[in-house]
Amino acid sequence: MFTVSLKMTTVNKTCLKKLLKDVISANFLTLNNKYSDKWYPDIEYMKKFQGPLLYCDDPTKYKIEHWSGEVPSEEKCIRNMIINMGPNHPSAHGVLRLILELEGEVVVRADPHVGFLHRGTEKLIEYKTYTQALPYFDRLDYVSPMAYELCFSLAVEKLLNIAVPIRGQYIRVLFAELTRVLHHALALTGQGLDIGAITPFFWMFEEREKIMEFYERVCGARMHAAYIRPGGVSQDIPLGLLEDIYDFIKKFPERIDELEDMFTDNRIFKERLIDVGVYNAEDALNLGLTGPMLRGSGVKWDLRKAQPYDVYDQFEFDVPVGVKGDSYDRVDEMRESCKIILQCLNKMPEGEVKTDDAKVCPPHRAEMKVEAALTTSPDNEELLKLKTDLEEVIQLTCDLIKAQLLDDKSNADGNDLLEKEFSEFSKPDSPVANSKKDWRPGDVCLALWVQDGQYYEARIESIENEEVSVLFTHNRSAEVTTLEFIKEIPRSEMSIKPKKHPISKVREYQKKKKLKKLQRYKQLEEERETEKNKWLAFSSKTTKKGVIKKSIFASPDNVNGRVGIGTCGVSGKGMTEFAAAEKWRKGT
Structure with a gap:
């Protein structure tokens, strides 16, 4: 880059000779007087410049083209679009991040970044018991x-x-399959939501809400249940839950049919899923795919069949297998879960729900705090008193539940009358409400009328599951009641007529109250109108006959006029026609 030159300039040589001559002659005084008006470097300074000098002999960095030269053609570099999807993407659902290379709408390459759901669960549960570690697994999914x-x-x-x-x-398998239905419902409708179908999402979420209620009834929690535990389950199924699950699972296949009608024959759904995400059987096994993805690729492998756990070996169900291995094959799993749930309900045995090993399944808190303590010290007065109090609380709770059931069956407005009627018919010589008579359609009886809480003559129209449809004789109105609220007509009594006087008084009072309310609304409306028109009344006071009011900022009549200058056409003349406004004329 640089060339070495051993030549010295003429000026430097001349100065150096003069300095050496003065130094040799030691005539410093003469030197100072002679060169006092000039400055020359000393010997040490000059030594720095003795030797090679560097100078650049390279051509210029930027080559200047000749003005008559041709303009070179531009080189185009075309590459695919690279986008970032996730972890917070509407279709990624926060599980991973994908760097996608797109060629049009086709993904030609994907670079996944996983680990966004890693919480260090193994480290967190190192110093906890098995029961204490259970809630961490609820949060995994x-x-x-x-x-x-x-x-x-x-x-x-x-x-x-x-x-x-x-x-x-059996309880474990039951709720495991309900959970499987819960997950499939969200997965399928979530896929539909990503392609623009929002209706099935709402349909299946209505069904998911019912399953969440089953969760809540069995363990008290909707999301993080902590119900299935090492050794069994935390507690037995409450009364009535199995019947409700049966009613749900009998109707759920109809919802699946509706979902299939919406999805499987939908052109958009097919275009988005057919031949998309294809994995053949070999690729699926090499990549370690499991569950519906493996079965969708044509591999008939299900742990519930191949390596059954709990009581799966006692149930009959099929393993759905796909053909092409694309996304369209992975939509038929919930029907088999419905089969397993029905078999669980039909074969549900009696007995304990968890092992009796207290080291694995701790007993209930009451047993640990009271029963176990009384075993060690049976004469402890405080514990004995606590046990007595708890037994009283349990008894009171049972009584309250019975009373609540009775209140639900009775009308809120006629509770006192019902109690009176029950007290009358509780006598030995009076027929009880819950008579053992075999009622049939067409029989005449006394039925409870909910309007006033009295019993009136009625005819039985139909009877089904202790629900009775009756037609009252006095007003020809039909109502549905239960066998508890009908009774026989005493032979000595004629047909009882309704007491319309209290009802008419109530209706009259409601009519007067409604009329008073309407009058009040009318008065308030008039007051609002009066306040609204006050400014009009004030403006009318300043109005004079024959005077036309115009704003000073109104548009002038003359095209040469200006807003806010002169009279603005109030007198019928253009405002530039006045002598006082000459300076505002245009062009002057």
Whole structure:
């Protein structure tokens, strides 16, 4: 880059000779006087410049083209679009981040970044008991929490060689399949939501809400249940829940049919799923796919069949297998879950729901705090008093439940009258309300009329499951009641006529109250109109006859006029026609 030159300039040589001559002659005084008006560097300074000098001999960095040269053609570099999807993307649902390379609408390459759901669960549960570690598995997948609870519980039971009671296993399978339905419903409708179909999403969420209510009734929590535990389940199923699950699961296949009608024959759904995400059987096995994705690729593999756990080996169900391995094949799983749930309900045995090993399944808090303490110290007065108080609370709770059931069957307005009627018919010589008579359609009886809480003559129209449809004789009105609120007509009494006087008084009072309310609304409306028109009344006071009011900022009549200058056409003349406004003329 640089060339070395050993030449010195003429000026430097001349100065150096003069300086050397003066130094040799030691005539410093003469030197100072002679060169006092000039400055010359000393010897040490000059030594720095003795030797090679550097100078650049490279051509210029930027080559200047000749003005008559041709303009070179531009080189185009075309590449695919690269976008970032996730982790907060509407279709990614927060599970991973994908760097996608697109060629049009086709993804030609994807670079996944996983680990956004990693919470360090293994480290968190190192210093906790098996029961304390259970809630962490609910958070691994909040859509299907009981599936992860079952997985963790099976692992602990295998390590400790624990036998779960048969009823506990049936309950586990029941809620595991309900959880499977819960997850499939969200997965399918979520896919539909991503392609623009919002209606099935709302349909299935109505069904999901029913399953969430089953969760809440069995354990008290909707999302993070912590119900399936090592050794069984936390508590037995409450009364009436199995019947409600049966009613739900009998109607749910109809919802699946509606979902299939909306999805499977939909042109947009087919275009988005057919031949999309294709994995053949070999690729699926090599990549370690499981569950519906593996079965959708044509591999008939289901742990419930291949390696059955709990009581899955006692149920009959099919393993749905796909053909092409694309997204369209993975939509037929919920029907088999419905089959398993029905078999669970029909075969549900009696017995315990968890193992009796207290080290694995701790007893209830009441047993630990009171019963176990009384075993060690049976003469403890405080514990004995606490046990007595708790038994009284339990008894009061049972009484309140019975009273609540009675209140639900009776009318809120006629509770006192019902109690009176019950007290009358509780006598030995009076017929009771819950008579053992075999009622049939067409029989004449006394039925409770909810308007005033009295019994009137009525004819039975139909009877079904202790619900009676009656037609009252006095007003020809039909009502539905129960067998508890009908009774026989005493032979000595004629038909009882209704007491219309209290009802007419109530109607008259309601009519007067409504009329008074309408009058009040009318008065308020008049007051509002009066306030609204006050400014018009004030303006009318300043109005004079024959005077036309115009704003000073109104548009002038003359095209040469200006807003806000002169009279603005109030007198009928253009404002530039006045002598006082000459300076505002245009062009002057």
